[in-house]
Amino acid sequence: MPHQQPARAPGARRPSSAAAALTVALIVALLGAVSAGCVSLTPAPATFPPAGASSAPVSPGAAVIPDATVIPDETLAPVASIAPLVTAPPASTPAPATVTPALIAQQGAGMMTPEIAARPQSIIDEWRRAAQVPGVVAAIRMPDGTVWTGASGKAIVGEGPAKATPDTPWVIGSITKTFVAALAFQLQQEGTLSLDDPISTWLPDYPNGAAISLRMLLNHTSGIGDYFWHPDYKTLVFDRPTHQWTVDEILALAAERAPLFRPGADQEYSNTNYILAGRILEIAGGAPLAQQLRSRFFDPLGLTSVVFQGDEPVPDGAAKGYWRDGGWVDWSDGTTLRPSTSAATVVWAAGALLASVTDLQRWEAALYGGEMLSPDSLAQLLTFGEAGYGPGTRYQRLAGWDGYGHGGSLRGFNAGMYRMPEAGVDVIAMTNRGDLTVDMTLLVADLVKASVGRKPGTGPAATPEPVPSVVPAG
Numbered sequence: 001m002p003h004q005q006p007a008r009a010p011g012a013r014r015p016s017s018a019a020a021a022l023t024v025a026l027i028v029a030l031l032g033a034v035s036a037g038c039v040s041l042t043p044a045p046a047t048f049p050p051a052g053a054s055s056a057p058v059s060p061g062a063a064v065i066p067d068a069t070v071i072p073d074e075t076l077a078p079v080a081s082i083a084p085l086v087t088a089p090p091a092s093t094p095a096p097a098t099v100t101p102a103l104i105a106q107q108g109a110g111m112m113t114p115e116i117a118a119r120p121q122s123i124i125d126e127w128r129r130a131a132q133v134p135g136v137v138a139a140i141r142m143p144d145g146t147v148w149t150g151a152s153g154k155a156i157v158g159e160g161p162a163k164a165t166p167d168t169p170w171v172i173g174s175i176t177k178t179f180v181a182a183l184a185f186q187l188q189q190e191g192t193l194s195l196d197d198p199i200s201t202w203l204p205d206y207p208n209g210a211a212i213s214l215r216m217l218l219n220h221t222s223g224i225g226d227y228f229w230h231p232d233y234k235t236l237v238f239d240r241p242t243h244q245w246t247v248d249e250i251l252a253l254a255a256e257r258a259p260l261f262r263p264g265a266d267q268e269y270s271n272t273n274y275i276l277a278g279r280i281l282e283i284a285g286g287a288p289l290a291q292q293l294r295s296r297f298f299d300p301l302g303l304t305s306v307v308f309q310g311d312e313p314v315p316d317g318a319a320k321g322y323w324r325d326g327g328w329v330d331w332s333d334g335t336t337l338r339p340s341t342s343a344a345t346v347v348w349a350a351g352a353l354l355a356s357v358t359d360l361q362r363w364e365a366a367l368y369g370g371e372m373l374s375p376d377s378l379a380q381l382l383t384f385g386e387a388g389y390g391p392g393t394r395y396q397r398l399a400g401w402d403g404y405g406h407g408g409s410l411r412g413f414n415a416g417m418y419r420m421p422e423a424g425v426d427v428i429a430m431t432n433r434g435d436l437t438v439d440m441t442l443l444v445a446d447l448v449k450a451s452v453g454r455k456p457g458t459g460p461a462a463t464p465e466p467v468p469s470v471v472p473a474g
Helices: 102-107 114-130 175-190 214-218 234-238 247-254 271-286 289-296 341-344 357-368 375-381 440-452
Strands: 063-066 079-084 135-141 145-154 322-324 327-330 353-355 394-399 401-410 412-420 426-432
Touching: 114 145, 114 401, 114 426, 114 440, 135 357, 145 357, 175 214, 175 271, 175 353, 175 357, 175 375, 175 401, 175 412, 214 271, 247 353, 271 289, 341 375, 353 357, 357 401, 357 412, 357 426, 375 394, 394 412, 394 440, 401 440, 412 440, 426 440
Parallel strands: none
Antiparallel strands: 063 327, 079 145, 135 145, 135 426, 322 327, 394 401, 401 412, 412 426
């Protein structure tokens, strides 16, 4: 559940080919200021096969809230707002192309009008009811820079006025990786490190470290196995909800996983990559990872809701995560960490962040809009391998539009954050039910269609995320 799992079971291999290292670069589009919507056209990478979905049994220690406490729909008043984006891309970044008249006509006015705003709110209200989730929050940034945020349902079930709002902190899971990758690129820009240096530079005792680069960790071509697939993961993590994991403990757990393939020969998603990358960035950057992310990203961008769980104090009021099993299964452990102390700290650099959808939209605009990275670094960030992954980013087709971003899940939570540069739109959606039987990208695709429409002449609405489960079958 934390983060996207590989779409195939451990040991099941994609056939190797000479195209394993082939990448497709999506050239970044810097969306303009409020007064001028901007897009750029990108080449269409190959679509990638959809993944299935899995569910998992309830673990001991989880509190089951009976169905009787489920809040009736009439009490779940929607919350929505439309606001302009106040920060334009810095003057030093390349000027983006202007939206063409044909594209504006195709998308309506390219702005979030009250009429258009009613569509995504209706979608998240209906999706919450149909998918039987406690709450949903979403954000859309339109081609002209206006931003819509909305919410439906509850952030916490059965605990008074705990209505979901665009400012409620939610677990973002693997979207955390977008921050970690951005930090790596900033340190490279400053000459502190090179992404192509072997990880043995910082971790001299790591097995085969001389053959694995930091870039391989970030784009999942290292061949290092995912510690989420450890056979005792469920017992060690979910049956000990109050245990606070250290990085050394996580790495010891990860060390028991066998390599998947020769470094650079294939691409497979592994959360272990980001635990190692986080440790390297601490060594190279000379400060704790949470401190570097806060000083470089959270504070300068005014991301007041973003918290690195386990390393920073977590305020009250964050959404709780749930599963459904004859009632709402509440995974919290009596602390403010979400979904629990153990689940939040075992993921560390791979997925420990909390953020509101409002702040996450601000981060998406800054990261992909050129505020955080140089044009060259951003181009590298948006270069994808055959499985669709780049450094902290993945390729995604939504409503026919080629896009990029990241999904995330942690027990009781699911999230998706994507930009469709050709359409000139950013979309984020998050929910606090983890055992979904539908793919979150389908909700994101519906929000894309509601805001700018499906790309003409295209087929499936989305290429789904890898299976959002923590461990095989729970």
